[in-house]
Amino acid sequence: DSGVTQTPKHLITATGQRVTLRCSPRSGDLSVYWYQQSLDQGLQFLIQYYNGEERAKGNILERFSAQQFPDLHSELNLSSLELGDSALYFCATSLAGSTDTQYFGPGTRLTVL
């Protein structure tokens, strides 16, 4: 158990809908990273937050957004969902810096029907 929690574990929704995924970091971790894992695209970095501020952006669609709250938990919002958004969404957290190990949560499996 990495100490990173993600909810919900599974999510099934329809095209066009909006969902929110939640991530709670390990105690003391200030950085949160979001990744999308799909069969054809592998593990794609979406976005990173550090202590409430956006730090780096990857291949995140404009329909997706994220934030990190004062208690350091993070939410990933996915809107106008399409079939192709079906994937595993992982968050990872680390202490702070770029040499720090990222610890991954168990993931949220999103299925868009």
Place this chain on the structure above:
Amino acid sequence: AQSVAQPEDQVNVAEGNPLTVKCTYSVSGNPYLFWYVQYPNRGLQFLLKYITGDNLVKGSYGFEAEFNKSQTSFHLKKPSALVSDSALYFCAVRDNGGFKTIFGAGTRLFVKA
């Protein structure tokens, strides 16, 4: 731009034999390199990392990796494979000036009894 390549989709090895999972990378500055393992329906678990110093890095579960700057490689090795090592292995790279971590496509390791 950073990139990481895992040239083998799959590696098959017999239990008790040594295993190698290959990784090559490209970054503009000095690399930070990581190996993670993913078991079915689980998040990624950290195995080891290279930041600086000794080129041979030892990690969890008897795994080690060798950083080779001239060949821009960071191959994962284990002297004697176990059936329980069967999983999906990811190499990742981050350059020391940035915040994005780029993951390879993953290599599936099968260890036969």
